[in-house]
Amino acid sequence: GNSVTQMEGPVTLSEEAFLTINCTYTATGYPSLFWYVQYPGEGLQLLLKATKADDKGSNKGFEATYRKETTSFHLEKGSVQVSDSAVYFCALSDFQGAQKLVFGQGTRLTINP
């Protein structure tokens, strides 16, 4: 079945550091790929998405590129801020049927000033 593997956390960085959170997936067909973020005390929010190979999703300075050859969707940001502290989830969904999301285990990110 479909699955998503994220780099284990927690990750702690200083403000303005470069961020990479690795995500790889296993899927049949051509899934859509997502990064969701969960800020403290809030619900899951979509951060960015990509629906086909080589697409780049971007939002709030974060980027991720759908790499079919390496089955990866790594999240990157050039200069993190304290406000980026949250739990980040990589996920995939099938294009057909229920389009349910399959999530990775999440990566807790803490940014220190």
Next chain:
Amino acid sequence: DTGVSQNPRHKITKRGQNVTFRCDPISEHNRLYWYRQTLGQGPEFLTYFQNEAQLEKSRLLSDRFSAERPKGSFSTLEIQRTEQGDSAMYLCASSPRRGEAFFGQGTRLTVV
């Protein structure tokens, strides 16, 4: 606020009791999902509705769990004879026909 609303936000119950959670999706969304999230893990899919029809259920959904979406509007998730292993965050999400899923803030269940 036109987001996904879940009630209650927190529920503490004794083992063996029944509990029911409610989800009010974004009104124009015809797809509704329930997920369960345990500490340190990502959400896991439980069940999916398209309008009022329950079209898919996870094997995680034991026969103690039942979900409904009457008239294709709000949804309820009931757990009968709760067990300590049912303690988790229960998340509801809705989406339009093709598009991103919007999540509610969840109902945290604690079974004591």
